[in-house]
Amino acid sequence: MPSDDLAARKRRHLDVCLTGPVGYTTRTTGFERYDLPYAALPESDLDSVDTGARFLGKRLRAPLLIGAMTGGAERAATINRNLAIAAQRLGVGMMLGSQRVMLAHPEARASFEVRDVAPDVLLIGNLGAAQLVAGYGVDEARRAVAEVGADALAIHVNPLQEALQEGGDVRWRGVRARLAAVVPEVGAPVLLKEVGHGLTGAIARSVAAVGFAAVDVAGAGGTSWARVEELVRYGSVRRLELVEWGIPTAEALVEVRGALPGTPLVASGGVRTGLDVAKAIALGASVAAIARPLLAPALESADAVEAVLAGVIEELRVAMHLMGVADLSALATTRLRPRVG
Numbered sequence: 439m440p441s442d443d444l445a446a447r448k449r450r451h452l453d454v455c456l457t458g459p460v461g462y463t464t465r466t467t468g469f470e471r472y473d474l475p476y477a478a479l480p481e482s483d484l485d486s487v488d489t490g491a492r493f494l495g496k497r498l499r500a501p502l503l504i505g506a507m508t509g510g511a512e513r514a515a516t517i518n519r520n521l522a523i524a525a526q527r528l529g530v531g532m533m534l535g536s537q538r539v540m541l542a543h544p545e546a547r548a549s550f551e552v553r554d555v556a557p558d559v560l561l562i563g564n565l566g567a568a569q570l571v572a573g574y575g576v577d578e579a580r581r582a583v584a585e586v587g588a589d590a591l592a593i594h595v596n597p598l599q600e601a602l603q604e605g606g607d608v609r610w611r612g613v614r615a616r617l618a619a620v621v622p623e624v625g626a627p628v629l630l631k632e633v634g635h636g637l638t639g640a641i642a643r644s645v646a647a648v649g650f651a652a653v654d655v656a657g658a659g660g661t662s663w664a665r666v667e668e669l670v671r672y673g674s675v676r677r678l679e680l681v682e683w684g685i686p687t688a689e690a691l692v693e694v695r696g697a698l699p700g701t702p703l704v705a706s707g708g709v710r711t712g713l714d715v716a717k718a719i720a721l722g723a724s725v726a727a728i729a730r731p732l733l734a735p736a737l738e739s740a741d742a743v744e745a746v747l748a749g750v751i752e753e754l755r756v757a758m759h760l761m762g763v764a765d766l767s768a769l770a771t772t773r774l775r776p777r778v779g
């Protein structure tokens with residue numbers, strides 16, 4: 439695809455994500471089906487609640503990642519730098535958007551370079567599994583990590599999005615074999631992630647032997663990328679059932695946790711509050727990721743991104759205090775209450 443087309447599509451993606459109705463409307467994350475156990479006698483001091491986490495060998499001050507969003511498009515450099523500055527200040531991790539554009543067009547690399555402003559951040563690069571099927575291999579995966587100084591690489595799977603995109607990648611046959619060939623050779627931890635339609639336990643089990651260092655369930659209930667593609671393509675949503683398809687984030691998390699008991703998990707897709715983060719940890723995630731709510735703030739300033747994330751972290755701390763849990767290991771063993779009615 440010529441770079442102009444790719445750049446134009448990325449521009450439309452950002453515009454639609456900023457303005458369009460891109461959230462699921464008939465499906466929710468499923469977090470609302472659980473309550474955190476409220477401890478009216480907490481035996482806890484708010485000030486001593488510890489939200490520190492470890493993920494992929496790095497320490498985070500809170501169990502949060504900025505979700506994969508962009509790079510290569512106009513405005514992408516501003517967005518990525520503001521996200522990265524906020525991540526550095528708060529001690530949370532950051533996922534970059536797909537680096538395909540950067541591999542094909544080296545001039546796009548600058549928009550992904552954030553290490554100068556985020557030297558300590560857990561930084562995760564990003565490539566699509568469809569690109570592996572189409573011919574990208576170990577070299578491209580290693581370049582995606584090395585050229586931006588990333589600590590790890592996320593490989594996204596997005597067949598629903600691609601199927602609805604005009605000219606999208608619809609050849610997925612052989613995808614598992616490509617993952618099995620490439621992932622062990624990258625030389626850095628590799629995560630598997632969806633883009634908001636979710637992974638099932640069966641899918642996770644089917645790639646258990648590949649050697650993913652972590653899995654991001656990226657479930658339904660937040661941003662629907664099928665919806666984004668319909669809005670980009672037609673200006674409105676034509677196929678409602680397709681754009682609402684997906685495994686709700688909480689369900690995906692429970693299923694994948696059961697399928698891969700030893701693999702660290704990221705909970706994402708519609709994570710919006712500190713209470714969502716707390717529920718995700720209690721359901722088996724190591725960290726949670728938030729994407730679209732940070733897009734508009736990232737166009738504004740690092741302060742604006744920091745304000746949103748700091749709010750989520752503070753909610754998490756208050757929630758932990760009110761459950762009487764002192765740290766994330768205690769939160770991880772907390773039993774959620776199914777919400778009745």
Ligand SMILES: Cc1cc2nc3c(=O)[nH]c(=O)nc-3n(C[C@H](O)[C@H](O)[C@H](O)COP(=O)(O)O)c2cc1C
Nearest residue numbers: 505506507535536594633634660661707708729730
């Ligand atoms: C503007 C934007 C661009 C995105 N680009 C990518 C991408 O390049 N690679 C990827 O794996 N996911 C991408 N995503 C998907 C997110 O990482 C995330 O999985 C999804 O948006 C669901 O999370 P949310 O409900 O918090 O937005 C993008 C999301 C947004 C909002």
